[in-house]
Amino acid sequence: MKKYIIVYVLMLLSISLFSQEYKAISPDGKLGVSVLVKDGKPVYTVNYNGILMLDDSPLGLITNVGDFSQEMELMASDYGKIDKKYTQDRIKKSTVIYQANELTVALSNKKGQKIEIIFRVSNNDIAFRYQLPQYGNSKSCVVEKEVTGFNFPNKTTTFLTPQATPMIGWERTKPSYEEEYIPDEPMGTSSKYGQGYTFPSLFHIGSDGWVLVSETGVSSSYCASHLSEGTSDGLYSIRFPDLGENNGIGSAAPAFSLPNFTPWRTITVSDDLKQIVETTISFDVVEPLYEPLQEYKYGRSTWSWIMWQDESMNYDDQVTYIDLAAEMGYEYILMDAMWDTQVGYDRMPSLIKYAQSKGVDVFLWYNSNGYWNDAPQGPKNKMNNTIIRKKEMKWLQSLGVKGLKIDFFGGDKQESMKLYEDILSDANDYGLMIVFHGTTLPRGWERMYPNFVGSEAVLASENLIFQQHANDMEAYNACLHPFIRNAVGSMEFGPVLLNKRHNRNNDGGNIRRTSDVFQLATAVLYQNPVQMFAIAPNNLTDVPAFEIEFMKEVPTTWDETVFIDGYPGKYCILARRHASKWYVVGVNAEHEPLNIEVKLPMLAGKLITRYGDNKDFVPFKDNISIKKNGKIQLTIQAKGGIILTN
Template sequence: MKINKSAVLGLCILAICNSFAFAQKVSVQSPNKKINVGLFNQQNGDAGAWYLKVTYTEGDKTTEAISRIDLGLVRADQEFAKELAFVKAGKATPINEQYKAPHGKRSVRSNNANEVAVSFQNPDKTKMNVIIRAYNDGMAFRYEFPDKREAIAMKDELTSYSIPKETSRWMEKWNTANEGFYTAMVDDKVQQQEWCYPALFNTKDKACWFLMHEADLDRNYCGTKLSNVADATKYKLTFPNPRDGRGTGVVEPTISFPFKSPWRVVIMGNLQDVVASTLVDDISTPTLLKNTDWIKPGVASWNYWSSNHGTKDYKIVTKFADLAAEMSWPYTLLDWEWDSMANGGKLEDALTYIKAKGVKPLMWYNSGGNHTSVTSTPKDRMLTHESRVKEFTKLNELGVVGVKIDFFESEKQNMIQYYLDILDDAAQYKIMVYFHGCLVPRGWSRTYPHLVTYEAVRGAEWYNNVPDFTMAAPEHNTILPFTRNVIGSMDYTPVTFTNSQYPHVTSYGHELALSVLFESAIQHLADRPEGYAALPDAPKNFLRTVPNAWDDTKLVDGFPGKDVTMARRKGNDWYLAGINGEQLEKRKTIKLDFLPEGVKYKLTLIADGAYDSLFSTQYLVVDKSSSIDVRMLRRGGFVASIIREQ
């Protein structure tokens, strides 16, 4: 019998194609067709274990970004993982929503994606849906139990991302305050432990970057983290540790029905796409606030960095009020221990002085309760609804417009509920809120736009704490724009020219650049008044006028750990900033092709001078076709204001 090799080959190809088509049960593609999310069955059938695969296409090249995202939940009564039967998949539905944000990296935003809802049932015939979305700048999915029933504990989430060792990554070791350094790892250097969000990855072929996170966390769940303890190549979503929050609160969340989990979010594309993304906010629940006019982003003076107990001293408090007034900053913060103020006046005296200067006061609070061992006062005034109502009523009377609440130390469900209770009550009294010693952003600034910033970063405060921040800060600063600050406001407390307890080795140009590179809706500029008073006119005037809420954001150039240059727009004007995280001087030619066509601008470039504490200033007229040459010292930096000509 003669075998037709061509026919056999054709049948083999057909069999492979049919197998692939059968295995990939569902596929959803981003509107720009660059990102594809496929749903696969591990047993190549209609029941069993299920996983997602994510690919990224740029031009004619397709990269397998994430080869496998395992799916599954374990409730106290039932499991939804190994024996899930496929029921149906809905038609791809476009999500097309426009909204405005009062602060952040972009004022006008869009929530545009293609969505597919997939229905499963377990052997007990209980339904579970997986909602999958593909965005132009990433993908997301969440679990849903559509039926109503009594509340029950979630024992585990089995979501797990398979990432080969050849993928480069920048990750922060888990800590409850989210205030660690990022570690760069690849191949045999990949460590096994628990990790904070967000985590940054770059595929082996360098074609695709992605940032892993979660969004739209609500009272019905706990915060999760990533763990590759069991397998170096698998990052499993993991519930909080029992010891977090000094052991208060339960690890396993109790969920009510119908139930939707937080979104599991992967921001994806090139580095420009990642830095510009607002996906974590876009996918989160819209605000119910009808009036947000009272939410005013701005710059604040802050005395803690230069004097840890400065708010106990009335004269120091008034000096920082004078600084805010002199620099045209709208706010000054009274940090911890304001209830012990002395040396010329008490709290009410200080508030009267501050307001007489045309400055608005902000005040610190200890989150209180047994979840923190920090005894600094005032403590416990935020702990219950009744105590918050009493305190917010008083703050309204005193003219205080915002509160900084510190030391949460847990992401268990009880603490998530506490965060959101604070935000609900603060909204009723038109009090802006920012959290310290806290979780990283989860999209809450869309739902609660009066949440103006979070710490959750190893920031300049650490010059107070340990000597090792001094030499680590330059590189660390170049990683944050690609990681932590992508997902929401970041209260790093930047722009310090003098020294705290431990010195900085960043140049003055580097420090000035952080006012643009780091986005925070309340930007605490942390130096003492003498540090700003000693500045030349150009950098001083720059700090008087630099915005901190933006209409657009673009990454111009950079690589995490090496250097970064970013452009941000406010109205018709642009602000450009760059820093060098390395020990060698660098020269860059920066194209201004992000400017609109046919418009002239006045550019003021403030760059490193001959040595770290000197500036060099140039004035130019530029347009879209222009470029500028910039020299950055080792650990140096620069800024430029690009003001449209009238």
């Protein structure tokens, strides 16, 4: 505590009115942000352990009520402390202590109009947002441009995924946030579509460390954003949605009433990858927007569509997968697209009742609909209209349906954010959980919306069915997600494909390149509170019994997450705890076995169960003892996995 106070006092003393620079420093004194005005333009810099991680980076908004990006003057500052503890049952840890120093900087433009920028600096995270008062009689504001940028040192390389051009791809459904990543790419490289890059965005500052950039707190009062194309000298800026999103309907510029504030921009900074993987900043700076109607139950689900595809959406096949869920002890079955026509509204009550008689509850798939793409699957025209949506949800509630998976959204404009929020709010009124698919990144939504249980926003398991390339790249992609996509929000991937061939009979279709234990490990590696697992009925007899027993026991919610070792796209070793049980999982995307010594203090001195692959890719299960110092030598086969549990 003494060190904390000394650092905070030094931070205050470091302010110089004459230099017109204000600083905020993290509680541990390692991370600092400085705000100043240069040539009338507000900028900020970020330092970690005395090393520059972001050089002069622009700040400001251009709005219809005033320009707050140039001819600005620093007016005043205010300091405060954030010290809060909260619980959250749907993220990577259940109890979070968030401590940060807060700096509020007031600036004024040439017209005397003021704007405030609020910075919160915790030990490895910076979050900042703009706050606008009412200007005279102007009670509303359109943000025409946000000039916020992130200016990286020249030695930086990037791990980015491109924002897709709107209205391209299958049935004009892009952007669906399912593009591929390029590792360690030079800054300024043109993106695939020329539309910039999707959040979250990971930057490698050479030997100095890592920076993860994203946003959180996006609700119906703003649009979602992404990064622009980068300049050759390392500047990436906030970019609003493309005008062509939502089939060209609606404004790309957000609008809100005054006074108000923008969403938070987040920057996670560390000299290693541990804090990148373990960050909770997406949830630390937001609060719940409404109370849950009830306590929502999370868990595991079977899902016929992933392996048996469209033809399986019939009464008898759904009964088969209900029986599979019951055999596995799973809480749910997901009934996917076209249940409305291939089972029919008239027969759904009896099918749902059968599931409930087996102790299995139901998630149902819906098309988001509207005017934004041509996706033909039904049910259609139910979720995009408030009156129809509430009528449908009332019917679903009467049947005891527990959740919906809603697919094919149209973009990141503010009206899309409003649709997400309206669906979530209405669903809560009827006791329904919501999964979004073909969708944007969740931005703090696990905390903001109590019935939100995950979004896809990733090149997910369905692509393993669609194309061999996705299977060839599966291990590589799995070794990216804990560092990037899953670091900032729940990721509804649909993991654990135990069929060696991706078709109904396990005898055709695309070929799985990864091992069985790799697949089991993804049940833990990928964090989502409701997991739609891709196991099939034949797996009850065609894989070793210990694999099925593992899948019967694996949880979907976590009390603690600890990064052990890894590098994006190469390998990842991660530990998660549920109650008193630890799961340590590792996956290897390299072409050779990974031999590595790691330290696992959570398993030190214990007899534990190990799942692994031998050199012939045959899965095994055994028991081993961990040394009292927690050290253990691991071997993870190429495209293979390992699991250790107590």
